[in-house]
Amino acid sequence: MVAESIPERRPVLPASSRAVISRIRMPLSALLVSLLAAAAAVVIPVSAQAAAPSATHAAATVSSAPASLPTAEEAAQSGITLVLAPATSAAVGPNQDLPVTATITNSTTSAMTTAQLDLYLAEDALTTRSMLDSWLRPEATSGTPGDLMLSQPLAITLQPGHSTTIDLTVPAASIGLTTANPWGARGIAATLTSADGVRVDARSTFVWSLGESVAPVTLTLVVPITVPAGSAGENGLLSAETLATLTGPLGQLTRKLDATFDRPTTLAIDPMIIASIRILGSSAPASAVNWLERLANSLNDSFALSYADADIALEAQAGAPALLAPISFDQAIDPTLFTGPAVDTEPTEAPAAPGAPVAPSPTPTLSPVVPPTSADLLDWNYSTTGLGWPGAGTVSVNDLNVFADSGIGSVLLSSNNVNRPDSTLTPNAAVLLGRTSGLVSDSAVETALRAAASAVSDDTWRAAMAEASAQLAVVAAEQPATARTLLATFDRSSSSTPLRLGQTIQAVNELTWQKSGTIADARASTPTAGTNFASRSEPDTRTATAQRLLSREAALTAFSSSLNDPLALTGPQRLNVLTLLSASWAPEPVAWESAVAASMTGSADILQSITVTTKGPVNVVSSKVDIPVSLGNSLNQAVSVRVQVVPSNGRLLVGGVIDATIDANSARIVNVPVTAAVGNGEVTLRVALSTPDGTPIGAPAEIAVNVRADWESLGTLLFALLVVLFFGFGIVRNIIRRRRERHTKIADQDDSRPVEESAQATPTEQVTDGSPDTPVAPAPPAPRAPDSEDAGDGSRG
Known part of the structure; x- marks a missing residue:
């Protein structure tokens, strides 16, 4: 009927x-x-x-x-x-x-x-x-x-x-x-x-x-202004090409801003988008610059997400003592991209006389402008501050303390993160959580609105909107004279902008049994008594992967103390980690693991960029010697390291730690003094590199050494013996030669002496047999020549 x-x-x-x-x-x-x-x-x-x-x-x-x-x-x-x-x-x-x-x-x-x-x-x-x-x-x-x-x-x-x-x-x-x-x-x-x-x-x-008339439901709608997972580069910034696509006529960011611009919604803005556009300076795409200017001029309520929309619950559960934030953008700022309007660099001259040749006008140049600082890149006039938005249904009770310590006063939670009292009355969005307060989204209204925004056909959109309309009507009718305050969010992990986001927001705004609210309205609503926090957690696999990222970042931070400019490493590394912790990766676990693996490989290469290239074996044949150790640096900046060498046994004694500086993309040899101790044999030198503050760099390298220290004494003895033999032989040879020469001379003298001289030989003269040992009698003195006195005295005969 x-x-x-x-x-x-x-x-x-x-x-x-x-x-x-x-x-x-x-x-x-x-x-x-x-x-x-x-x-x-x-x-x-x-x-x-x-x-x-x-x-x-x-x-x-x-x-x-x-x-x-x-x-x-x-x-x-x-x-x-x-x-x-x-x-x-x-x-x-x-x-x-x-x-x-x-x-x-x-x-x-x-x-x-x-x-x-x-x-x-x-x-x-x-x-x-x-x-x-x-x-x-x-x-x-x-x-x-x-x-x-x-x-x-x-x-x-x-x-x-x-x-x-x-x-x-x-x-x-x-x-x-x-x-x-x-x-x-x-x-x-x-x-x-x-x-x-x-x-x-x-x-x-x-x-x-x-x-x-009924008291309309105050509904706060939160729309994330984010980008798809994997949009940022390894430096944690959006490239000019990516921004041109996202802010183009059909780009995702353009469609989101079109759907929400000056409509009664609260925008949750990813600061990475703002910084990526600003850091490009004059090279930023015109569409991106216009998009950012339009966003700045919008009347929407707004608050900041974590950089790259990093999941703050995942950070806390992975062991971060405080929520992560960008360290520095200085390494990515190009001063040449920031210039002012064209000005004349030459002084203005007086007008030329009539008929005089006209001098060429000076070429105008762009005046330099002070590049923005890291703080300038992130600065934005948010209407709400101190608000955090973790992943849906993943917040644990311990996370709340990390949030509070990081300056977050209010947390956006999904309805399954709280236990509501059994009642036919719908509670307000606000809840008390101890050191922080919570704003709980209404799951029923939120589900219906998300379904409407992502509907691909008119019939499914109308069906979803009918459910959302009925949900709000039931809440309004529960206590017609008492207004309720609800909050609903749109999906932040979608890889594309919902097709009917603007249509859905407009349709909700036309319902007479609801009125648009802001985050401030949700915060001001009366918390419902009996609401308790329901502790949840991230999946174990996500937490374990996040822990690997944080551990690797800690290793790189320690490693950076060896660099002349540590921020050149830690700045982009922090941005990269934040992009990998983005909540938008949650529905794409396989792609996320692949992106994390690529990041881990790249960071491993950095940690292995300072190496010991000497392999050995090295022969030690002296009691004291300097062993050359070659160090390589593949980074694009100079590094300072400490070299410590430890022998595997007591055959060698090694001196103290050696400090060395290696230029960018180069190698250097350091001499390690060693002393042979006892015995000969094989020794392995374990060469460990560390930063100036003692943080190990890479795995220790091993150099094989053959110790033959007794060869030095034996060699000296043999050399001395050879010297003695050589010079001894020479001396003996010279003595024999000289004696031979002497006897030859005597023999020659004997052969030339006159016969009469020989006949007048004294009886005491001994005849020699030519032997060098035969004694020879002294020759008689020669007759004295008459002096002048005698010559004058003719009587002396």
Whole structure:
């Protein structure tokens, strides 16, 4: 039968209204029977895709008034789907028709030619959120879903793989609601029965209004202004090419700003986008510069996300004592990209005399401008500060202390991170969490709005918006005189901007039973008593991967103390880690692990950029010697290291630690003094490098050494012996030669002496045998020559 306004079927009616309707029930029933008979002859207009056959023909081919409805599993197996929704989100009142749309999709292999569509009104008003959820997603269906409002035969030819949308209008008289029925959400259902008996159903809602005023629900909508995972480079910034794409006419950032610009929404802005545009200076794409200027001029409420939208809950659970933030952008700032307007660099000269040659004008040049600082790149006029937005349903109780220590006063939480008291009243968004406060999103409203924003067709968008509208209507009707404050967020991890984000925001804004709110409104709402924090955690695999990233960053930070400019390493590394901790990676675990692996490989190369290139073996044949050790540096800046050499045994003694500086992209040899101690054999020198403050650099290198220190003494002895033999032989040879020469000379003298001299030899003269040992008697003195005195005395004879 056609739906009737019967008190027993409308439990929300007040007692006085039920008494009045009871007294007029019989005349009203007679009137409705007459209206039903008249309505049977009325032809309901449908779309051109579905021309209605006569009622008589439909009754002969398709059965109406079904005895039972198919289960969801049976409907899915049938291959026919049905989507039902009001054609508008506006409320329907007395004497107003109800326009609805029904979209039928044929996924079977055969065409559907004849069907009947029946529309029903739920027997009970949807006065609580649990009733609304049970109506839209029933666990089981049996019998009819309510009072029949309209039965429409359909003569259609729906080919396999095709869809058709049918526009229907339920007359006001057939709705069955009057001024006796109060304001609130109502359920509608549709069943589709084909000629071969295939049956599917669909459910939706609309809002019944008598024009009375209710306290509207204050709804704060939060829209993330973020970029897809993996958009940033290894330096943690968006490139000019990426920004040109994102801010182009069809770019994701352009579409998000178009959907939210000056609309009543709160923008959660990723600071990486702002810094990436500003740091490009004059080389920034024009579309990006215009986008940033437009964002600055918008009237939207706003707050800052963590840089690169890093998941602050993941940071805390991975062991970060405080939330991570950029260290420096100095390494990426190019001063040549920041210049002022053109100016003349030459002084202005007096005008030339008439007829004089005109001097060429000086070439204008761009005046330099002070490049921005790291703080300048991140500076923005946010309307709300001290607000954090961790990943949905991942916050643990220990995270709250990390948030508070990092200056976060309020945290956006999903509804599964709190335990609400059992009540039919919807709580406000604000909750108390000890050192911080929480703003809890309403999961039901949020789910419906997200579904509407990402809908790919009009029918699915209308169905999602009908649910969102009903959710807000139920909350508004819970306590009509008391306003409630809710919060809902849009998806931050999507790789693309929702197609219908702006359409959804606009439709919500047009609902009269809600009003737009800000973060300040949500913070100011009264916390609901009995709400407790429900500790959750990130998946173990995500936490373990994040711990690897933080450990590697700590290693690089320690390593950077050897660099002349540590910020050139730690600055981009921190930005890279933040991009890898982005919440947008959560739905893409495989791609995330791949990106983390690539980052770990690159950082490992940095840690291994200072190496010992000497391999050995080295021979030590002296008691004291300097062993040359070659060090390499593949970084683009100079490094200072400490070299410590430890022998594997006592055959060698090594001197102290050696400090060395290695130029960029070069090698250097340092001499390590060693002393041979006891014995000969093989020794392994373990060469360990460290930063000036003692942090190890890479793994120690090993150099094989062969010790033959006794070769030095033996060699000296042999050399001395050779010297003695050499010089001894020379001395002996010289003595023999000289003696031979002497005897030869004596012999020659003997042969030339006169015979008479020989005959006058004294008796005492001994004859020698030529031997050097034979004594030789001294020769007699030569006769004295007469002096002058004697010569003058002639008597002396």
